[in-house]
Amino acid sequence: YLAKSKRFTEEWGDYVEPIAITYYTMLDMGNILLFEPGDAALRERLRLGAERLLSWQRPDGGWAVAYDHATQKELFTETPDLRPTFYGLLVAHRILEQPAAGDMGAQASRPPGAGAPAGAAAPPIQNQKSKIEDSQYLAAARRGADWLIEHAVKPARVLGVCGDARFVPDFATVQTAQAFLDLFDATAEPRYRDAAIECARQYVTDVFAHPLATTRQKTAGGARRPDWEINQTGLAFEHGGLLGSGTGGGPILLSSYAGLFIRMAQLTGEPLFRDLARAGVLARDAFLDPETQVASYYWSNMDKGAGPYPHHAWWQLGWITDYLVSEARLRSAGAIRFPRGFVTPKVGPHACYGFAPGSIYGAPANLAWADIDTGLPEIDYLAARSPDGKRAHVILLNNSPRLVRATIKAPPSAFAAAAAAPAWQSAALRTAAGETLPLSPAAAFPVELPAYGLAILTLDTH
Numbered sequence: 001y002l003a004k005s006k007r008f009t010e011e012w013g014d015y016v017e018p019i020a021i022t023y024y025t026m027l028d029m030g031n032i033l034l035f036e037p038g039d040a041a042l043r044e045r046l047r048l049g050a051e052r053l054l055s056w057q058r059p060d061g062g063w064a065v066a067y068d069h070a071t072q073k074e075l076f077t078e079t080p081d082l083r084p085t086f087y088g089l090l091v092a093h094r095i096l097e098q099p100a101a102g103d104m105g106a107q108a109s110r111p112p113g114a115g116a117p118a119g120a121a122a123p124p125i126q127n128q129k130s131k132i133e134d135s136q137y138l139a140a141a142r143r144g145a146d147w148l149i150e151h152a153v154k155p156a157r158v159l160g161v162c163g164d165a166r167f168v169p170d171f172a173t174v175q176t177a178q179a180f181l182d183l184f185d186a187t188a189e190p191r192y193r194d195a196a197i198e199c200a201r202q203y204v205t206d207v208f209a210h211p212l213a214t215t216r217q218k219t220a221g222g223a224r225r226p227d228w229e230i231n232q233t234g235l236a237f238e239h240g241g242l243l244g245s246g247t248g249g250g251p252i253l254l255s256s257y258a259g260l261f262i263r264m265a266q267l268t269g270e271p272l273f274r275d276l277a278r279a280g281v282l283a284r285d286a287f288l289d290p291e292t293q294v295a296s297y298y299w300s301n302m303d304k305g306a307g308p309y310p311h312h313a314w315w316q317l318g319w320i321t322d323y324l325v326s327e328a329r330l331r332s333a334g335a336i337r338f339p340r341g342f343v344t345p346k347v348g349p350h351a352c353y354g355f356a357p358g359s360i361y362g363a364p365a366n367l368a369w370a371d372i373d374t375g376l377p378e379i380d381y382l383a384a385r386s387p388d389g390k391r392a393h394v395i396l397l398n399n400s401p402r403l404v405r406a407t408i409k410a411p412p413s414a415f416a417a418a419a420a421a422p423a424w425q426s427a428a429l430r431t432a433a434g435e436t437l438p439l440s441p442a443a444a445f446p447v448e449l450p451a452y453g454l455a456i457l458t459l460d461t462h
Contacts, residue, residue, distance in 0.1 A: 012163035022088030050092035061147030084179035086144025178349035221302035234279025249298030256348020259322030375406035398449035
């Protein structure tokens with residue numbers, strides 16, 4: 001959307017792409033409908049998007065890259081649409097055809113061959129369609145996915161979504177991985193899980209893996225910094241090829257793939273996914289705009305920022321949340337889980353959360369806002385509350401390769417919409433190993449976390 005001219009447009013010409021219907025219509029509206037399932041007008045718009053994709057889908061399951069607005073003829077006919085356009089129909093299936101939109105991730109959290117526990121369900125969605133009609137969007141999504149496996153995944157051919165760079169390889173590769181993973185969750189078909197893994201492996205080649213970060217002092221952005229603060233390892237480029245950002249501005253700081261890589265590490269047991277995710281997201285303070293704390297887009301801009309706030313801030317909040325939720329799930333072996341929504345384009349595969357309760361070691365919980373002082377920058381956290389608001393959880397993540405000790409400041413007033421209470425009535429600390437340690441109910445709590453460890457601070461008001 002161009003604010004000055006008040007119009008919607010593609011980035012590089014007067015045309016429309018089928019994948020734009022998926023990205024900028026169906027995914028955005030699908031995510032909103034996870035939170036507001038009763039919005040009839042939005043549901044109708046989502047249906048119209050699905051019907052448009054159905055009308056454009058070719059008999060073999062694929063789509064054209066784009067159509068000229070004026071002539072309605074196909075454009076860029078030299079290449080097929082090697083992108084996850086089918087994903088929009090999966091969104092339509094989940095929102096419009098299923099009686100309830102459940103947790104995307106119940107299947108994907110388990111290695112191949114393992115059982116899959118049921119995930120938490122979103123609020124029920126009224127469904128007026130017949131059982132015969134119910135399958136149309138999922139069936140079309142599968143046709144599109146099967147076409148993509150044969151023409152893109154197996155031959156490792158990819159197309160980007162950025163028209164201003166002539167569709168050179170970009171984030172679409174890793175978005176395809178998440179799209180297949182979500183389709184696997186919906187169908188339990190192993191070929192979609194395998195396609196997701198293969199796409200993620202292909203995207204690893206888009207991530208900078210050298211040089212090795214060191215403690216050597218360098219000058220960057222007019223300041224002396226250790227190499228590990230500014231190293232490119234773990235970051236991915238915006239565009240590939242000679243026209244891509246990797247040869248100019250360098251990689252970008254929106255590590256949207258981090259959560260997906262953590263999910264892949266849990267699914268496959270391959271630690272490279274986990275290590276690249278952590279290399280990309282941790283200790284990147286040197287790239288934050290001092291005023292807004294929003295990361296610059298291109299590596300070469302250092303801390304100059306991405307533009308006027310909140311430009312890119314939404315994406316940054318989104319991928320960080322996705323990463324932390326995914327790490328909590330990995331480190332708890334699936335015992336901490338929150339329902340995952342749809343991909344939030346355009347810079348990668350991170351998904352939305354918060355539309356339905358999750359669980360923390362079997363106890364229902366909603367993600368919540370809280371202003372917790374962990375005492376150390378190495379300790380990140382997620383906050384959650386029980387549905388009745390009487391219990392609060394602080395999920396603590398040690399994101400460093402060494403044991404840390406800290407005092408966690410978490411008074412009742414730190415939690416948004418906390419029940420009025422002058423102090424906690426009880427407190428406990430649960431380790432990832434399953435040990436529960438009672439604590440004195442105070443406003444600050446001493447904790448010890450092993451390298452890349454996890455602990456849950458549970459606080460009760462009654």
